[in-house]
Amino acid sequence: MAFLNGPRLLDWANSPPHLQFNKYVLTGYRPISSVQECIKSLFYLHNELGNIYTHGIPLLCFLVLLPLNIPWSQISVMWLGVVHFLACLSPQLGSVVYHLFMNHEGGEPIYKTLLTLDMCGICMINTLGALPIVYSTLLCYPFTRTVALLIYILLSSYAIYCAITARSRVRRLRSFAWQALFRFSFFLLRWIGVGGGSPTSLRHFLTMDALAVLGGVINITRIPERFRPGLFDYWCNSHQIMHVLVVVSILYLHWGVLDDLLWINTYHCPSD
Numbered sequence: 159m160a161f162l163n164g165p166r167l168l169d170w171a172n173s174p175p176h177l178q179f180n181k182y183v184l185t186g187y188r189p190i191s192s193v194q195e196c197i198k199s200l201f202y203l204h205n206e207l208g209n210i211y212t213h214g215i216p217l218l219c220f221l222v223l224l225p226l227n228i229p230w231s232q233i234s235v236m237w238l239g240v241v242h243f244l245a246c247l248s249p250q251l252g253s254v255v256y257h258l259f260m261n262h263e264g265g266e267p268i269y270k271t272l273l274t275l276d277m278c279g280i281c282m283i284n285t286l287g288a289l290p291i292v293y294s295t296l297l298c299y300p301f302t303r304t305v306a307l308l309i310y311i312l313l314s315s316y317a318i319y320c321a322i323t324a325r326s327r328v329r330r331l332r333s334f335a336w337q338a339l340f341r342f343s344f345f346l347l348r349w350i351g352v353g354g355g356s357p358t359s360l361r362h363f364l365t366m367d368a369l370a371v372l373g374g375v376i377n378i379t380r381i382p383e384r385f386r387p388g389l390f391d392y393w394c395n396s397h398q399i400m401h402v403l404v405v406v407s408i409l410y411l412h413w414g415v416l417d418d419l420l421w422i423n424t425y426h427c428p429s430d
């Protein structure tokens with residue numbers, strides 16, 4: 159991907175202070191750049207290139223392939239399909255913009271805005287991504303379903319506020335924890351047989367959350383670069399591993415939601 163000769167890259171100590179968030183990545187920092195220079199950085203090697211492409215390529219693939227893969231004609235609740243599609247795109251969209259422009263000449267204020275955008279992408283998949291799960295779990299309880307959807311949206315709005323105002327990575331991650339708990343309560347309802355949903359989807363959703371948690375832990379613990387600082391500056395560092403795990407986790411969400419959407423179309427509640 160290194161088509162162009164880029165500018166002289168900086169080491170950790172000489173990079174802008176707001177970009178010094180991983181002391182185990184020693185080299186490959188882009189200098190402060192204009193919008194055009196940031197875009198040009200898509201074509202030469204630097205330490206954010208892997209982060210941009212590990213979410214950029216899946217973003218383009220999802221944009222084209224997901225609408226083709228969703229069986230629209232067999233879905234009875236169309237808005238769930240649309241919400242699911244938007245949920246799958248949102249984390250990569252925020253992430254690509256954040257990683258591409260994080261060294262913008264606007265400095266720390268621009269960096270913080272971009273970080274907020276990245277966080278919003280994660281919040282959006284946590285929020286929108288769970289709506290089809292809540293809907294199908296409570297398919298046969300329309301009133302409870304509406305109340306649960308409203309509560310989840312309201313509480314998610316508060317989680318978004320917490321995530322974008324959090325000062326540390328750990329706090330930021332913690333603000334997503336209750337959303338995960340809410341999801342788990344629905345998984346529990348399915349597991350004990352009270353909640354609805356396709357029999358195959360629960361396994362997909364549990365795999366999804368396990369991969370996302372694993373990605374979060376790897377990102378926070380800075381594994382593997384903490385053991386060999388400098389060796390993973392360009393490729394295979396913790397953040398890139400997390401990006402890949404997030405994409406695989408979204409695929410599991412997609413497979414689970416597809417199963418549920420088709421299940422909704424064929425299932426008849428006992429009271430019907």
Ligand SMILES: [Zn+2]
Pocket residue numbers: 209253257397401
């Ligand atoms: Zn990222």
